[in-house]
Amino acid sequence: MIIVQATPSCSARGADTLLQDVLALYWQAERSILAIEAVPEPPVTAPQYPAWESKFDALVAERDQAISQLADIRAMTPEGKQAKAQVLERCLLPRLRFPDPALDDPEIRLALSLARDVAGGSSL
Numbered sequence: 001m002i003i004v005q006a007t008p009s010c011s012a013r014g015a016d017t018l019l020q021d022v023l024a025l026y027w028q029a030e031r032s033i034l035a036i037e038a039v040p041e042p043p044v045t046a047p048q049y050p051a052w053e054s055k056f057d058a059l060v061a062e063r064d065q066a067i068s069q070l071a072d073i074r075a076m077t078p079e080g081k082q083a084k085a086q087v088l089e090r091c092l093l094p095r096l097r098f099p100d101p102a103l104d105d106p107e108i109r110l111a112l113s114l115a116r117d118v119a120g121g122s123s124l
Contacts, residue, residue, distance in 0.1 A: 016080035019073045023083050026066035030090070033059050067091065085118035 036056055042049045075081040092112040
């Protein structure tokens with residue numbers, strides 16, 4: 001699990017440098033997860049399944065860690081706010097597709113609507 005911490009050089013490089021570093025980790029993990037999901041997973045009884053599952057779980061943990069870090073970083077520029085909103089939109093939209101009524105609540109819909117507004121209406 002990679003944790004990005006603020007350093008003096010981060011603030012000297014730009015207002016959203018730390019945010020951009022964590023965003024890069026998020027998108028790297030997200031792309032890797034999508035690549036794994038694009039290929040059929042091995043059967044649970046296959047010898048390679050434990051390694052596949054371990055790799056997948058590690059990527060999900062990396063993505064979750066990046067999301068947690070993003071929640072603690074304030075976006076300072078319009079670009080930073082837009083990038084953070086794109087991640088929020090990416091995370092919330094699948095939650096509404098689950099049949100769990102607790103996930104389909106007005107607060108999640110409002111947050112998703114705001115994320116779409118800020119992200120420029122992207123549908124990632």
